[in-house]
Amino acid sequence: MSAPEPTAAATLRLPIRGGVQYWAPPLTVAGLIIGLWYFVSYVFLDPSRSYLLPPPHEVIAAYWDPAFGPDMFEALWNTAIVALTGLAIAIVLGVSWAITMNQAAWVERSLYPYAVILQTIPILALVPLIGFWFGFDFTARVIVTILIALFPMVSNTLFGLKSVEQGHRELFILQRASQWTILRKLQFPAALPAIFTGMRISAGLAVVGAIVGDFFFQRGTRGIGGLISLYQARLNAEPLFASILLASVFGVIVFWFFGWLATRMIGRWHGPI
Amino acid sequence: MSEPAPASTATEQGAALLDFSDVQLTYPGGTTALSGVDLKVRRGEFVSVVGPSGCGKSTLLRIASGLETVTSGDAHVATDHVGYVFQDATLLPWRTVRQNVELLAELRDHGRADRREAAQKAIDMVGLTGFEDHLPRQLSGGMRMRVSLARSLVMDPELFLFDEPFGALDEITREYLNDELLRLFAERSFAGLFITHSVSEAVYLSTKVVVMSGRPGKVVGSFDIPWDMPRDPEIRYTAEYAALVGEVSHALREGHDS
Ligand SMILES: Nc1ncnc2c1ncn2[C@@H]1O[C@H](COP(=O)(O)OP(=O)(O)O)[C@@H](O)[C@H]1O
Numbered sequence: 001m002s003a004p005e006p007t008a009a010a011t012l013r014l015p016i017r018g019g020v021q022y023w024a025p026p027l028t029v030a031g032l033i034i035g036l037w038y039f040v041s042y043v044f045l046d047p048s049r050s051y052l053l054p055p056p057h058e059v060i061a062a063y064w065d066p067a068f069g070p071d072m073f074e075a076l077w078n079t080a081i082v083a084l085t086g087l088a089i090a091i092v093l094g095v096s097w098a099i100t101m102n103q104a105a106w107v108e109r110s111l112y113p114y115a116v117i118l119q120t121i122p123i124l125a126l127v128p129l130i131g132f133w134f135g136f137d138f139t140a141r142v143i144v145t146i147l148i149a150l151f152p153m154v155s156n157t158l159f160g161l162k163s164v165e166q167g168h169r170e171l172f173i174l175q176r177a178s179q180w181t182i183l184r185k186l187q188f189p190a191a192l193p194a195i196f197t198g199m200r201i202s203a204g205l206a207v208v209g210a211i212v213g214d215f216f217f218q219r220g221t222r223g224i225g226g227l228i229s230l231y232q233a234r235l236n237a238e239p240l241f242a243s244i245l246l247a248s249v250f251g252v253i254v255f256w257f258f259g260w261l262a263t264r265m266i267g268r269w270h271g272p273i
Numbered sequence: 274m275s276e277p278a279p280a281s282t283a284t285e286q287g288a289a290l291l292d293f294s295d296v297q298l299t300y301p302g303g304t305t306a307l308s309g310v311d312l313k314v315r316r317g318e319f320v321s322v323v324g325p326s327g328c329g330k331s332t333l334l335r336i337a338s339g340l341e342t343v344t345s346g347d348a349h350v351a352t353d354h355v356g357y358v359f360q361d362a363t364l365l366p367w368r369t370v371r372q373n374v375e376l377l378a379e380l381r382d383h384g385r386a387d388r389r390e391a392a393q394k395a396i397d398m399v400g401l402t403g404f405e406d407h408l409p410r411q412l413s414g415g416m417r418m419r420v421s422l423a424r425s426l427v428m429d430p431e432l433f434l435f436d437e438p439f440g441a442l443d444e445i446t447r448e449y450l451n452d453e454l455l456r457l458f459a460e461r462s463f464a465g466l467f468i469t470h471s472v473s474e475a476v477y478l479s480t481k482v483v484v485m486s487g488r489p490g491k492v493v494g495s496f497d498i499p500w501d502m503p504r505d506p507e508i509r510y511t512a513e514y515a516a517l518v519g520e521v522s523h524a525l526r527e528g529h530d531s
Pocket residue numbers: 300301302304305306325326327328329330331332333488
C-alpha cells in the first residue's frame with residue numbers, strides 16, 4: 001500500500017555484516033579446514049596414494065584446466081536448470097497441497113499420509129524406474145528433484161498455516177470474514193516465515209535431487225552428477241574433487257539466496273530467518 | 274445468541290444494550306464457567322467486572338460478542354456494532370499501525386477512502402499520530418494496546434467489550450490509558466463492559482462495578498459509582514474513593530471464600 005517510511009527502515013536495520021567481528025570466526029574455521037586438508041594430502045597420505053585427496057590448490061587448478069574446466073561449468077549449468085525447475089514446481093505444488101489440506105480436517109487426514117510417504121519412500125530405488133517411465137533426460141531428472149524437494153514445502157507450509165493465533169482468528173471471525181479472506185489476509189501471511197524456511201530446506205534438497213538424477217542417468221545431457229561419476233570411474237582425482245566442490249558451492253548459493261529473499265520479503269516484520 | 278431487540282428500543286436513552294438473564298455456560302469439556310448470571314449494560318453505562326481468575330469473566334465477553342452460545346438462559350445484545358478489545362493487542366505483525374487500524378473496516382468491505390479517514394481519526398484519538406507507518410514490533414506494549422483500541426474505535430461500536438486490556442502494562446501507562454479511555458467514553462457515547470483484576474481501576478473507570486464469585490461465576494455484588502464523567506484524576510486520592518475500593522475488595526474476598 002504505502003511506501004516504507006524512512007524512520008521505520010532506520011530503526012529496523014539488521015546486524016552489521018561488514019565488520020571483522022562478523023567474518024573472523026567463519027574465516028578461521030575455513031582456514032582450519034584447508035589446513036587439515038593440506039595436512040592429510042601431504043603428511044598423512046603416502047605420496048603413492050595422494051589421489052585419494054589431492055591438495056586444495058591442485059583441485060582448484062582443475063577449474064582452469066581446459067580439459068576439465070569448461071565441461072564442469074557446462075554440466076553445473078545443466079544441473080542448475082534441472083534443480084531450479086524442480087524446485088519451482090515443488091514450491092508451487094507443496095504450497096498448494098498444504099493449502100488444500102488446510103481447508104478441512106478430513107482432507108488433511110486423506111492427503112497427509114501421502115506427503116509422509118514421499119519422505120519415507122526410498123527414492124534412490126525409484127530413480128531407475130523413473131528413468132524407464134520418463135526417459136533419462138530433463139523430465140525424469142526434474143521429477144526426481146521434485147520428489148526429493150517436495151516434503152519440506154508441504155509440511156512447513158501446513159505448519160505455518162496452522163500457526164495462526166486463536167485471538168487473530170477470532171478477530172476475523174467476529175467480522176464474519178470468509179474462509180478465503182482468512183486464508184488470504186491471515187493464514188498465508190502468517191505462514192510466510194515457515195514457507196521461507198521450507199524453501200531454504202527444499203532448495204538444498206533440490207540441488208541434491210538434480211545431482212542424484214544425473215548421477216544415475218548417464219544417458220542424456222551430462223550434469224555435474226554425471227561428471228562426478230565419470231571422473232570417479234576414470235580415477236581423475238583433481239576434477240572429481242573440483243566438481244564435488246562446485247556442486248556444494250552451488251547448493252550453498254541457492255540456500256543463501258533464499259535466506260536473503262526471506263529477509264527482504266518479511267524481515268521487516270519478522271526479523272531475519 | 275438471541276435476536277437483537279427492535280432498533281427503536283435499542284437507540285432509546287437508557288435501554289439495555291446488553292441484557293443477560295440467568296445465563297449458564299458449560300464448555301464442551303464439562304467445565305461450567307457461568308451459572309445464573311444476570312447482567313445489564315445500558316447506553317451511557319460503563320460497567321466493570323471483577324472476580325477471581327477462572328470465574329468466567331472472559332466467557333461473559335465471548336458470549337456477548339457471539340463467539341460462544343449460552344447453554345441456558347437468555348443473552349440479548351441489542352446492537353450489531355460490538356467492539357471487542359482482547360487481553361493481548363492481537364495486531365497483525367506484517368501490517369503497519371494504519372493497516373492494522375483499518376483491518377476491521379476492511380473486512381467489512383468499507384470503502385478505501387472511508388476507512389482511511391476513520392482510521393486516521395482513531396489514530397489521532399488514541400494519540401498515535403506520526404506512528405501510522407510503524408510496525409507493531411517497533412511499538413511499546415502500551416502503544417500496541419492503543420492501536421488495538423483504535424482498531425475497534427474505527428467501527429464506532431455501540432457496545433464496547435474490554436478483556437483486561439491493560440493487565441500487562443505498568444502502573445503509569447495503565448493510569449494514562451485509563452484517562453484516555455474515560456475521555457473516549459465521554460466523546461463517543463458507547464456502553465462499556467470492562468473486565469479487570471484491579472479493583473481500583475474498576476472503581477475509577479466505571480459507572481458501576483460488578484463482583485463475581487469463583488467458578489461457576491455468578492454476580493455476587495454490584496456497586497454504583499457516584500462521580501460524574503469525565504472523571505477528575507484527583508478523585509483517586511480521596512477518602513471516598515478509598516472507601517469504595519475497600520467495599521468492592523471486601524465483596525470480592527467474600528465471593529471468593531463462599
Ligand atoms: N474453550 C474452553 N473450553 C473449555 N473450558 C474453558 C474454555 N475457555 C475457558 N474455559 C474454562 O472456563 C472457566 C472460565 O474461563 P474464563 O472465562 O477464561 O475465566 P476468566 O476470564 O474469569 O479468568 C475456566 O475454568 C476455564 O478453564
